[in-house]
Amino acid sequence: MTRPRAGSSGNRRIKLLRLGDRDPSVAEIRAALISLSFLPAAPHQQEAPAAGRPRPSGTDLPHPAAPPGTGLPDGGPRSGTRAGAPDTPMPAAARFDAARELDAALEFDAALDRAVRAFQQSRGLSADGIVGPDTFRALEEARRKLGDRLLFYSVNHPFIGDDVASLQERLSNMGFDVGRTDGIFGPRTEAALRDFQYNRALEPDGRCGPLTLRELKKLERTVVGGRPDVLRESVRLLQRGPSLLGVVVAVDPGHGGNDPGVTVGDLCERDLIADLAARLEARLLASGLEAYLLHGPHESPDDVERAHRANEIGADLLVSLHLDAGKSPQAQGVSSYYFGNARGSSAVGERLATLVQKELVSRTDLVNCRTHAKTWELLRWTRMPAIRTDLGYLTNPHDAAALGSPEFRDTVAEAILAAVQRLFLPPDLDPPTGQLRVPTLASRRPR
Numbered sequence: 116m117t118r119p120r121a122g123s124s125g126n127r128r129i130k131l132l133r134l135g136d137r138d139p140s141v142a143e144i145r146a147a148l149i150s151l152s153f154l155p156a157a158p159h160q161q162e163a164p165a166a167g168r169p170r171p172s173g174t175d176l177p178h179p180a181a182p183p184g185t186g187l188p189d190g191g192p193r194s195g196t197r198a199g200a201p202d203t204p205m206p207a208a209a210r211f212d213a214a215r216e217l218d219a220a221l222e223f224d225a226a227l228d229r230a231v232r233a234f235q236q237s238r239g240l241s242a243d244g245i246v247g248p249d250t251f252r253a254l255e256e257a258r259r260k261l262g263d264r265l266l267f268y269s270v271n272h273p274f275i276g277d278d279v280a281s282l283q284e285r286l287s288n289m290g291f292d293v294g295r296t297d298g299i300f301g302p303r304t305e306a307a308l309r310d311f312q313y314n315r316a317l318e319p320d321g322r323c324g325p326l327t328l329r330e331l332k333k334l335e336r337t338v339v340g341g342r343p344d345v346l347r348e349s350v351r352l353l354q355r356g357p358s359l360l361g362v363v364v365a366v367d368p369g370h371g372g373n374d375p376g377v378t379v380g381d382l383c384e385r386d387l388i389a390d391l392a393a394r395l396e397a398r399l400l401a402s403g404l405e406a407y408l409l410h411g412p413h414e415s416p417d418d419v420e421r422a423h424r425a426n427e428i429g430a431d432l433l434v435s436l437h438l439d440a441g442k443s444p445q446a447q448g449v450s451s452y453y454f455g456n457a458r459g460s461s462a463v464g465e466r467l468a469t470l471v472q473k474e475l476v477s478r479t480d481l482v483n484c485r486t487h488a489k490t491w492e493l494l495r496w497t498r499m500p501a502i503r504t505d506l507g508y509l510t511n512p513h514d515a516a517a518l519g520s521p522e523f524r525d526t527v528a529e530a531i532l533a534a535v536q537r538l539f540l541p542p543d544l545d546p547p548t549g550q551l552r553v554p555t556l557a558s559r560r561p562r
């Protein structure tokens with residue numbers, strides 16, 4: 116099957132922009148954040164609606180790597196001329212002000228830094244103030260408004276953006292099953308849209324054009340949100356009951372091949388994680404689940420490819436394993452991540468992340484750095500509840516010493532297995548944290 120487009124964050128090396136930088140792309144980032152109301156409009160931009168106006172597809176934000184002067188769309192401060200007066204020469208003082216303003220727009224200043232962080236937080240990205248591929252992608256997507264473009268299912272280049280998310284949200288609120296509100300127009304969104312069109316006596320062509328939009332708008336006020344997508348995800352899981360037979364778990368070793376991840380002294384994230392993944396896989400198999408490693412030791416596919424593989428094998432859950440590194444040796448502990456942003460999150464992903472944290476913290480002395488909702492590509496492109504766990508800091512002497520021990524890695528694998536098992540137990544059978552033992556559960560399985 117063809118791989119879905121990875122937005123702007125493929126494997127291309129791109130420049131990262133942060134506080135103190137000066138770059139034409141900074142003006143673009145500023146314009147985007149102004150149009151999204153994360154920054155107040157500069158005086159000369161207040162009348163210019165360009166930044167917020169629907170843009171035809173194909174005029175995406177320029178890549179930071181693009182040579183200056185190419186692809187700055189209309190509305191960007193470099194386009195200079197004010198609407199309505201292209202031929203009238205500006206008075207010298209005004210020209211001077213405008214030039215100064217343009218110049219200031221190129222500067223990644225403290226206000227922009229704050230706005231970038233706020234934007235990142237609202238989108239479930241790491242709020243580090245650094246504009247890299249993920250943040251650029253999110254800015255592009257955030258500017259899409261429902262109605263800006265015709266939406267339909269395109270196998271090779273799926274539509275991605277907030278317009279798709281709005282469509283999914285509306286369909287879902289009316290009871291149509293779109294899966295997760297992830298902003299990606301996939302086959303399930305198409306099926307839900309056709310269903311909606313059929314219900315409203317429209318041609319069920321799976322394309323969201325003017326007629327469908329009008330119908331959606333008509334119904335807008337009659338529906339009340341109740342996160343039906345979340346309910347559905349939980350129901351699907353409970354229907355399986357406590358039997359783990361046939362549950363497919365994708366295990367993702369976070370690195371591999373010539374991508375070593377974090378390396379400190381003779382400890383290397385890739386190798387430790389490969390060992391952990393193998394231990395986890397063996398335990399999952401031994402307790403009657405199906406387990407697959409998403410890649411072998413000699414490669415490190417990108418996150419979209421990893422997600423794609425998990426979708427292909429029809430995994431019920433995905434567990435991605437990583438280690439962490441900090442600037443300070445004091446940073447330590449374990450944290451887990453699940454798909455989520457301001458629009459909502461994967462309820463089952465969150466539950467699994469919480470169980471993994473609980474089991475790990477109770478069975479080891481790793482510090483609890485809690486669970487966090489993120490929109491990272493791996494969590495987003497996967498169709499099943501997916502989590503990523505960062506199992507301690509290699510830069511911290513305590514965590515590093517623990518991770519270097521095979522017994523410790525065994526305990527970690529056992530803790531993750533227990534969390535996966537607890538996910539399928541109804542509340543009355545759910546044992547206290549740290550006490551689930553594999554044989555107890557295996558004997559409860561129907562044969």
Ligand SMILES: [Zn+2]
Pocket residue numbers: 369370376377384436437438
């Ligand atoms: Zn890693």
